[in-house]
Amino acid sequence: MKTQIINAVGACVVSDSPDTFFNSNNSLKGCGRSIGLHNNTRPIQLSIIDESDNAYDIEHDENSADHIPLNEQYSSSSSSSSSSNNNSMAGTPNSMSPSSSSSSLSSLTNNTALINKLASSSDGVNNNNNGNSNSIELHITTNTSSSDQSTNNNSNNNNSNSDENNTPPPSSSPPKFNPKDRPISLPNQSGPIKHFALDIGGTLAKLVYFVQNKDKSNVNELGGKLHFIKFRTADIDDCLNFIIENNLHIEDGGLPKVVRVTGGGAYKYADLFEKRLGCKIVKEDEMQCLIWGTNFLLNNIKRESFTYSTTPNAVSPKEFIDKADNHYPYLLVNIGSGVSIIKVESETSFQRVDGTSLGGGTFWGLCSLLTGVSDYDEMLEMTKNGQSNHVDLVVGDIYGTDYTKIGLSSDTIASSFGKVIYENEKKKLSGEETIKKEDIAQSLLKMVSNNIGQIAYLNSQRYGLNKIYFGGFFIRDHPNTMQRISFAIDFWSKGQTKAMFLVHDGYLGALGSFLAPDEDDLNSNDNDIDLSNSNNNNSGAKVKGSTSSTIVNQSSWWKRTTNEISKLFSPKTNTTTTTTTTTTITTTTAINSSTATTSTNVNSNNINNSGGNENNHQNVLTKSSDNCECGCDFCNFLSYEI
Ligand SMILES: Nc1ncnc2c1ncn2[C@@H]1O[C@H](COP(=O)(O)OP(=O)(O)OP(=O)(O)O)[C@@H](O)[C@H]1O
Numbered sequence: 001m002k003t004q005i006i007n008a009v010g011a012c013v014v015s016d017s018p019d020t021f022f023n024s025n026n027s028l029k030g031c032g033r034s035i036g037l038h039n040n041t042r043p044i045q046l047s048i049i050d051e052s053d054n055a056y057d058i059e060h061d062e063n064s065a066d067h068i069p070l071n072e073q074y075s076s077s078s079s080s081s082s083s084s085n086n087n088s089m090a091g092t093p094n095s096m097s098p099s100s101s102s103s104s105l106s107s108l109t110n111n112t113a114l115i116n117k118l119a120s121s122s123d124g125v126n127n128n129n130n131g132n133s134n135s136i137e138l139h140i141t142t143n144t145s146s147s148d149q150s151t152n153n154n155s156n157n158n159n160s161n162s163d164e165n166n167t168p169p170p171s172s173s174p175p176k177f178n179p180k181d182r183p184i185s186l187p188n189q190s191g192p193i194k195h196f197a198l199d200i201g202g203t204l205a206k207l208v209y210f211v212q213n214k215d216k217s218n219v220n221e222l223g224g225k226l227h228f229i230k231f232r233t234a235d236i237d238d239c240l241n242f243i244i245e246n247n248l249h250i251e252d253g254g255l256p257k258v259v260r261v262t263g264g265g266a267y268k269y270a271d272l273f274e275k276r277l278g279c280k281i282v283k284e285d286e287m288q289c290l291i292w293g294t295n296f297l298l299n300n301i302k303r304e305s306f307t308y309s310t311t312p313n314a315v316s317p318k319e320f321i322d323k324a325d326n327h328y329p330y331l332l333v334n335i336g337s338g339v340s341i342i343k344v345e346s347e348t349s350f351q352r353v354d355g356t357s358l359g360g361g362t363f364w365g366l367c368s369l370l371t372g373v374s375d376y377d378e379m380l381e382m383t384k385n386g387q388s389n390h391v392d393l394v395v396g397d398i399y400g401t402d403y404t405k406i407g408l409s410s411d412t413i414a415s416s417f418g419k420v421i422y423e424n425e426k427k428k429l430s431g432e433e434t435i436k437k438e439d440i441a442q443s444l445l446k447m448v449s450n451n452i453g454q455i456a457y458l459n460s461q462r463y464g465l466n467k468i469y470f471g472g473f474f475i476r477d478h479p480n481t482m483q484r485i486s487f488a489i490d491f492w493s494k495g496q497t498k499a500m501f502l503v504h505d506g507y508l509g510a511l512g513s514f515l516a517p518d519e520d521d522l523n524s525n526d527n528d529i530d531l532s533n534s535n536n537n538n539s540g541a542k543v544k545g546s547t548s549s550t551i552v553n554q555s556s557w558w559k560r561t562t563n564e565i566s567k568l569f570s571p572k573t574n575t576t577t578t579t580t581t582t583t584t585i586t587t588t589t590a591i592n593s594s595t596a597t598t599s600t601n602v603n604s605n606n607i608n609n610s611g612g613n614e615n616n617h618q619n620v621l622t623k624s625s626d627n628c629e630c631g632c633d634f635c636n637f638l639s640y641e642i
């Protein structure tokens with residue numbers, strides 16, 4: 001059976017209806033899932049209308065936010081990336097001030113750079129920040145024939161959204177596109193990937209979905225991008241409206257679409273999502289998804305991880321790290337509302353070793369209480385313009401000098417907020433204004449970042465790890481935050497360890513949920529396997545399936561992510577090459593308080609198929625630092641700015 005799909009950007013794809021993971025040209029079909037790929041599909045055509053009401057298809061615009069997804073609204077906020085205030089991040093010690101930086105990043109894939117030509121801008125969460133004069137409305141035209149429509153409407157009584165009586169009102173707060181939410185290009189993806197996934201946390205709900213590139217002569221070369229967008233969890237209806245307005249939820253072939261959701265909201269909002277979307281919600285373990293997402297990025301995306309300078313005003317504070325053949329073991333410190341610290345030993349072995357409730361939510365909450373400002377971006381702006389030593393008691397305040405004997409310089413923070421009492425009293429006496437909110441914001445950011453850095457470092461020592469990655473939306477590519485955490489790790493490790501960050505820091509869990517393996521793979525047995533260490537009180541990941549099948553199936557998932565998915569980024573060559581690799585995976589599982597170690601051999605056939613425009617540009621591919629000027633779409637993938 002053939003399926004004709006006019007996908008979200010108007011490209012027409014004809015595909016067989018296989019349940020296989022990859023197309024013959026190695027493109028990703030459904031991340032291992034058959035959903036969305038067989039039977040009939042409701043075709044959709046998206047257009048956007050400009051102010052003069054001229055409808056046009058979404059274009060790939062190299063000169064602007066080229067990969068603005070289905071919906072867009074340009075941010076009017078000024079860039080938050082540059083910061084030149086020497087005092088703004090002064091702290092432990094005070095000489096640590098923020099580095100000015102361009103926060104524009106780029107991601108290169110295995111052999112291919114992503115299209116990333118975005119100017120930096122403030123971190124816009126999609127939370128009612130409306131009112132931009134240059135916003136563009138989204139207009140969706142469904143090209144659905146009446147028979148298609150009725151099929152879909154009749155197919156699922158729960159699908160409230162294909163029913164006109166239940167059509168949700170247009171979102172009052174069109175999502176604000178944030179250039180930092182960088183799409184991931186899948187240039188070799190020929191078919192549509194029709195599922196989407198969510199990570200609904202205590203503060204933010206993160207969504208990952210795929211949009212196929214528009215119209216190419218050869219359907220096998222269409223390519224597409226994974227897009228990322230976030231909403232406040234408190235405004236979860238905005239997220240639902242976005243999904244509905246963009247028809248992401250439309251079921252396939254009469255079956256309710258399966259949506260993988262991770263994070264606490266997978267439980268809290270499961271009923272709401274099922275009711276409004278008419279989809280089947282599959283809950284994915286939060287820790288497991290974080291690791292799937294992180295491993296995927298580290299395995300497949302060049303220029304994904306980087307270190308950040310601890311030096312004030314460094315000209316280019318980011319230093320990208322070459323994709324390593326083996327990045328295990330490492331520690332992942334995910335700073336969301338709260339903080340989870342996970343030791344990752346291999347593709348399939350991880351353990352949540354620690355956590356702290358003093359996380360991003362703490363900074364946000366306390367800062368709001370103490371300054372009266374509740375907008376997160378505004379808070380971060382304030383951190384740049386304050387002087388924390390107006391409120392923090394530093395060693396010099398106590399000693400009048402350094403305390404070199406124990407390695408403390410005079411500007412080391414001795415006590416966060418320890419000066420407030422004195423300062424307030426002094427100010428009251430002299431009639432000066434009370435403590436500035438900018439000082440408070442900066443001190444809070446340092447306090448939370450230092451504390452997390454310290455706990456992270458201690459855990460790295462506890463497990464003998466020298467690689468520490470920081471993720472979560474607390475990081476969100478904010479110069480002050482990254483500089484502070486980098487400084488903390490440098491400080492505690494005495495320069496021995498460097499903090500590492502990820503371009504897709506806030507989307508690790510959502511990406512992992514998007515990539516989650518087949519339900520069939522994992523549901524062969526309903527027993528859960530606790531991947532945590534039995535002697536650890538913190539919750540570890542529970543993975544569905546029996547011991548052996550989970551290991552085998554996780555192995556196959558691993559094989560796909562490391563070998564198969566990477567082909568999505570690889571240039572095609574004229575010749576078909578076949579290489580066989582044998583890899584040993586060691587999985588440590590703790591079941592009923594006992595720990596078992598299992599080794600599985602995986603033979604993977606790594607087949608590169610031929611064909612593709614890329615052939616003409618091999619010279620560029622071999623030297624990723626060079627840019628081909630030819631201007632073709634493929635070579636534009638190689639262009640990036642930092
Ligand atoms: N625009 C924003 N609005 C609110 N918080 C933001 C924003 N940008 C960054 N943050 C920070 O990100 C944190 C939330 O991060 P993240 O989305 O990773 O966590 P979460 O999944 O909501 O939380 P948890 O995993 O603990 O349930 C906030 O507490 C805040 O510190």
Ligand SMILES: CC(C)(CO)[C@@H](O)C(=O)NCCC(=O)O
Binds near residue numbers: 201338354538
């Ligand atoms: C509860 C979660 C896992 C929810 O994401 C997160 O907020 C967290 O890790 N909090 C810290 C909890 C602790 O103290 O270990």
